[in-house]
Amino acid sequence: DGLSPHTSASLGATNGIGPLADSDAVRASGLVIEENDRLRCQHDLVRMALSTQISGPRRTETHRRVLAALDAVGNPDPAVRAHHAIGAGDGPITVVASLHAGRDAVVAGARRQAARHYANALRHPELIPSDELDDVMYAASYQAYLTNDMAGATAWAEQRTMRLTGPVTQGDAHRWLSRLRWFSGQPEEAFTEGQRAVDALEPHGATPQLALAY
Numbered sequence: 001d002g003l004s005p006h007t008s009a010s011l012g013a014t015n016g017i018g019p020l021a022d023s024d025a026v027r028a029s030g031l032v033i034e035e036n037d038r039l040r041c042q043h044d045l046v047r048m049a050l051s052t053q054i055s056g057p058r059r060t061e062t063h064r065r066v067l068a069a070l071d072a073v074g075n076p077d078p079a080v081r082a083h084h085a086i087g088a089g090d091g092p093i094t095v096v097a098s099l100h101a102g103r104d105a106v107v108a109g110a111r112r113q114a115a116r117h118y119a120n121a122l123r124h125p126e127l128i129p130s131d132e133l134d135d136v137m138y139a140a141s142y143q144a145y146l147t148n149d150m151a152g153a154t155a156w157a158e159q160r161t162m163r164l165t166g167p168v169t170q171g172d173a174h175r176w177l178s179r180l181r182w183f184s185g186q187p188e189e190a191f192t193e194g195q196r197a198v199d200a201l202e203p204h205g206a207t208p209q210l211a212l213a214y
Contacts, residue, residue, distance in 0.1 A: 030042070031043075059087065060087065060088060060089060062087075063084045063085075063086075063087030063088040063089075064084075064088040064090075066084045067081065067084040067085055067088050067090065067093065070084065078097045078098075078100035078101040078104060079097075079101040079104070079105075079113070079117070081093065081097040081101075082094060082097035082098040082100075082101050082117060082120060085097050085098075086098075086120060086123075091123075091124040091127050092124075092127055094120060094121065094123065094124060095121045095124050095127045095128055098117045098118070098120040098121035099117070099118070099121050099128075099136065101113075101117040102114050102117035102118045102121065102139065102143075105117055106139075106143070111143050111146045111147045112143075112147050114139075114143040115140060115143035115144045115146075115147060115149065115152065118136060118139050118140035118143060119140050119152075119156075121136060121140075122136060122137065122140055122156075125163070133163070133164075134160070134164055134169050134173075137156055137159065137160040137163065137164075138160065138173075138176065140156045141153045141154075141156035141157045141160065141176065141180075144156065145180065145183075150180065150183065150184050153180055154177070154180045154181070154184065157173065157176055157177040157180050158177060160173040160176070160177075161173040161174055161177055167200050167201070167203070167204060168200075168201065168204055168207065168209055170200050171196075171197045171198075171199075171200030171201035171204075171209055171210070171213065172197070172201070172209040172212075172213075173197075174193045174194070174196040174197035174200065174213075175193070175194065175197035175201075175209060175212055175213040177193045178190045178191075178192075178193035178194035178196075178197060178213075181193055194213060197209075197213040198210070198213050198214065201213055
């Protein structure tokens with residue numbers, strides 16, 4: 001607030017990667033700074049506010065341009081790459097970059113970020129290799145659980161039980177959901193899920209999954 005309509009329009013035209021436009025008015029606002037003939041937002045909150053003023057198609061195109069620039073430079077930050085892939089609507093890159101960013105966040109102990117990155121990858125479950133999907137869904141649930149987001153953890157666990165078909169993975173999915181039900185104060189539902197886990201796993205002999213289910 002407090003900016004003239006001309007300055008506001010100039011700021012709305014600034015996307016962080018284009019050339020200077022009405023630079024005097026924009027710089028005078030104090031919200032952006034000039035670097036190497038480019039305008040950069042002084043604070044991330046400013047960038048977020050400006051992004052809401054850009055039309056959908058233009059915002060998507062901007063994300064595509066930034067994503068192409070990042071890949072041209074090589075070895076970009078996976079979290080940044082994932083952000084722009086999501087904005088560009090690029091499913092394959094969203095999955096690859098989000099999984100990479102999720103693993104990095106786990107190593108760094110950034111549990112909330114990890115949960116968010118895994119959830120972003122799971123926007124496109126059909127693009128995740130079938131032999132990896134179980135691990136990704138469990139990771140999304142487990143990282144949410146570690147942040148005490150029981151609703152998020154349970155939601156992913158429920159989806160996991162519905163998506164998986166192999167008896168061992170299906171049984172383990174019910175085992176994990178049973179644990180979450182228990183910690184959510186739902187003992188009856190926890191017992192039901194635990195029994196489903198045991199019923200699915202027992203025919204396959206002694207496995208780590210069955211031991212955990214017991």
